[in-house]
Amino acid sequence: MEVVLDAFTQICTLQNLFFLVIGTAVGIFIGAMPGLSVNMGLALLFPVTFSVGGISGIVMLLGLYCGAIYGGSITAILLRTPGTPASAATTMDGYPMAIHNKQPGRALAVSTTASTFGGVFSTVCLILFAPLLASVALQFSKPEYFALAIFGISMITSVSPGSILKGVMGCVVGLWIATIGLDAMSGMERFTFGTLYLSGGVSFMPILIGMFALTQVFINVEDNYGKEQGRNEIRIDSVLPSFADLKLTLPTLVRSSMIGTFIGCVPGTGGDISSWICYNQAKTWAKDKSQFGKGDPRGIAASESGNNSIVGGAFIPVLTLGIPGDGATAIILGALMVHGIQPGPLLFVNNALDVYMIFIALMFANLVMGAMGFSLIKVFARVTNVPIKFLLPIIVVMAIIGTYSYNNSVPDVFVMLAAGFVGYFMHKFDMGVPGVIIGIILGSLAEQNFTGSLLMSDGSLSIFVTNPICCVFLVLAFVSLLSPMYKPALKALFK
Amino acid sequence: MANLKNCNLLVVGLSAVTGSAIAATAYGYGIAMTEYGPGPGFWPFILGVSLLAVAVLLLLDTLKHSAEYSAQEILLSTAANLSAYQMMGIVLLYAVLIFITGFYLATALFLICAMYRLGADNFKQILGVTLVFLAFIYILFGMLLHIALPLPIFME
Numbered sequence: 001m002e003v004v005l006d007a008f009t010q011i012c013t014l015q016n017l018f019f020l021v022i023g024t025a026v027g028i029f030i031g032a033m034p035g036l037s038v039n040m041g042l043a044l045l046f047p048v049t050f051s052v053g054g055i056s057g058i059v060m061l062l063g064l065y066c067g068a069i070y071g072g073s074i075t076a077i078l079l080r081t082p083g084t085p086a087s088a089a090t091t092m093d094g095y096p097m098a099i100h101n102k103q104p105g106r107a108l109a110v111s112t113t114a115s116t117f118g119g120v121f122s123t124v125c126l127i128l129f130a131p132l133l134a135s136v137a138l139q140f141s142k143p144e145y146f147a148l149a150i151f152g153i154s155m156i157t158s159v160s161p162g163s164i165l166k167g168v169m170g171c172v173v174g175l176w177i178a179t180i181g182l183d184a185m186s187g188m189e190r191f192t193f194g195t196l197y198l199s200g201g202v203s204f205m206p207i208l209i210g211m212f213a214l215t216q217v218f219i220n221v222e223d224n225y226g227k228e229q230g231r232n233e234i235r236i237d238s239v240l241p242s243f244a245d246l247k248l249t250l251p252t253l254v255r256s257s258m259i260g261t262f263i264g265c266v267p268g269t270g271g272d273i274s275s276w277i278c279y280n281q282a283k284t285w286a287k288d289k290s291q292f293g294k295g296d297p298r299g300i301a302a303s304e305s306g307n308n309s310i311v312g313g314a315f316i317p318v319l320t321l322g323i324p325g326d327g328a329t330a331i332i333l334g335a336l337m338v339h340g341i342q343p344g345p346l347l348f349v350n351n352a353l354d355v356y357m358i359f360i361a362l363m364f365a366n367l368v369m370g371a372m373g374f375s376l377i378k379v380f381a382r383v384t385n386v387p388i389k390f391l392l393p394i395i396v397v398m399a400i401i402g403t404y405s406y407n408n409s410v411p412d413v414f415v416m417l418a419a420g421f422v423g424y425f426m427h428k429f430d431m432g433v434p435g436v437i438i439g440i441i442l443g444s445l446a447e448q449n450f451t452g453s454l455l456m457s458d459g460s461l462s463i464f465v466t467n468p469i470c471c472v473f474l475v476l477a478f479v480s481l482l483s484p485m486y487k488p489a490l491k492a493l494f495k
Numbered sequence: 496m497a498n499l500k501n502c503n504l505l506v507v508g509l510s511a512v513t514g515s516a517i518a519a520t521a522y523g524y525g526i527a528m529t530e531y532g533p534g535p536g537f538w539p540f541i542l543g544v545s546l547l548a549v550a551v552l553l554l555l556d557t558l559k560h561s562a563e564y565s566a567q568e569i570l571l572s573t574a575a576n577l578s579a580y581q582m583m584g585i586v587l588l589y590a591v592l593i594f595i596t597g598f599y600l601a602t603a604l605f606l607i608c609a610m611y612r613l614g615a616d617n618f619k620q621i622l623g624v625t626l627v628f629l630a631f632i633y634i635l636f637g638m639l640l641h642i643a644l645p646l647p648i649f650m651e
Contacts, residue, residue: 222576226575389610393610400590405644424583429502
């Protein structure tokens with residue numbers, strides 16, 4: 001207890017709090033800008049930690065990490081332009097609530113609440129269960145990763161707004177796009193047509209930006225054709241979520257935070273996978289699913305608590321085992337080591353004070369993120385008051401800059417445009433774009449672990465059914481995938 | 496006039512062709528199990544066949560609900576559609592122009608044209624928004640993040 005109090009007093013200095021606020025604000029901004037990634041922000045602020053010195057630099061990075069994951073939801077809700085891949089699922093209900101239902105304040109309030117809840121929940125889990133969760137996550141080998149990917153893919157039945165068959169088609173195309181480039185096992189080039197650009201694989205970000213942001217621009221141009229464009233005057237009376245929304249979303253918040261924390265523990269996964277899985281679970285568990293996709297607060301809560309709760313989860317393998325799960329935690333791990341903190345099993349014994357300082361800093365980072373989010377909701381929501389004749393061209397430019405700056409790649413810009421054009425016609429033909437995005441996100445995870453599993457088992461598929469964790473995930477995936485076929489029969493039976 | 500049935504048949508056709516092409520190409524990469532694991536074409540072959548299978552399912556579904564889908568109209572050639580296609584053309588032109596005239600000039604031209612096309616008619620407002628936004632981009636990406644945005648081809 002003495003160590004905890006000591007850590008608390010060391011974190012609660014003016015300097016630390018100042019850098020925490022700066023880090024969080026930069027993080028929210030970076031997260032909100034399509035194409036600027038969490039990793040880029042961390043890499044840019046990493047050198048600053050040397051001049052700041054001590055724990056303040058680490059605190060700033062933690063603030064940025066939390067803020068950036070939350071920031072992605074702002075543009076996802078207001079512009080249908082996810083700032084980060086982790087907030088793509090937030091567009092499903094966030095955008096309809098903000099724009100079609102004209103409730104941007106409500107959407108942002110639910111999203112901020114969910115992000116803060118998810119972040120705090122996962123930090124509490126980190127404090128209480130770090131060693132236990134790390135040992136479970138270590139049980140994951142190739143078959144379990146493959147089963148997790150299939151479980152993720154099975155959610156297309158929930159997120160396909162039109163025909164489920166067309167959603168599945170989109171997902172298969174997305175999975176195929178993920179195979180373009182060098183094969184990880186053999187090093188053979190696949191579907192590259194001899195081009196250098198494709199040999200590196202198709203980058204995910206241009207397709208995400210094109211299919212969400214650019215497609216929405218074209219849809220808006222069509223929808224507003226010939227309409228008198230007045231200035232929208234949406235007033236926001238309260239920046240806090242209503243009691244009814246809190247009551248409605250609470251079970252979703254808890255469930256999604258638990259799922260997100262667990263997914264965060266598993267190296268190689270992340271907020272993008274977590275948010276889609278949580279969205280699917282929220283829809284599966286909801287009694288009344290009719291409002292999903294039309295602005296249901298549970299959809300926003302699931303996605304946002306799901307992606308923010310990976311933060312605490314991601315720190316579990318970092319602190320207990322010294323294993324970073326993704327690029328962002330790898331940079332923070334590097335920063336910890338540069339500042340003399342050596343993560344690993346002995347960290348809790350040798351540097352208990354440092355561990356508790358990180359825990360408390362992470363908790364504060366989430367709370368500061370929430371406070372900043374709530375206080376800026378009125379500012380963010382003003383975006384919806386900008387007439388579309390000015391807003392749409394600006395979104396196009398932001399989409400192009402975001403795509404270009406991601407890899408400094410000219411072909412990426414044209415891939416983004418192509419994705420935008422295709423996305424528009426997919427919308428027309430009643431094909432949902434989330435299927436394609438899910439396919440691309442989970443494609444390499446599924447393939448590498450599928451082929452790796454078969455290598456482990458000398459080509460026997462029995463490896464997927466003899467392993468309990470794998471088996472559970474696969475059964476859940478098939479139950480979810482086949483749900484459109486048996487659910488009407490079940491409903492009729494119980495009526 | 497397009498309807499959902501015809502659109503579905505188009506999607507079925509495209510998917511069948513794409514699925515077959517993926518499966519055939521993947522087969523060429525090798526799908527047999529070796530001591531190093533499945534061949535590089537194994538996974539894409541499964542995907543190609545799956546796409547083909549889903550195309551068949553969609554075809555059966557479309558034929559089963561033929562009357563229902565025929566009644567659902569898909570608007571593709573109205574004036575509103577044409578305005579979206581025009582915007583696509585402007586955006587494509589803008590992307591090409593970026594790599595000829597450089598980012599800032601192309602963006603200024605695009606913003607002015609697109610805003611005007613979308614109904615903005617106050618040129619002072621258009622110019623003001625364009626200049627403020629370009630200044631924001633320059634400060635953020637050029638000065639703070641040091642991201643080199645495309646230069647005109649004669650300056651490269």
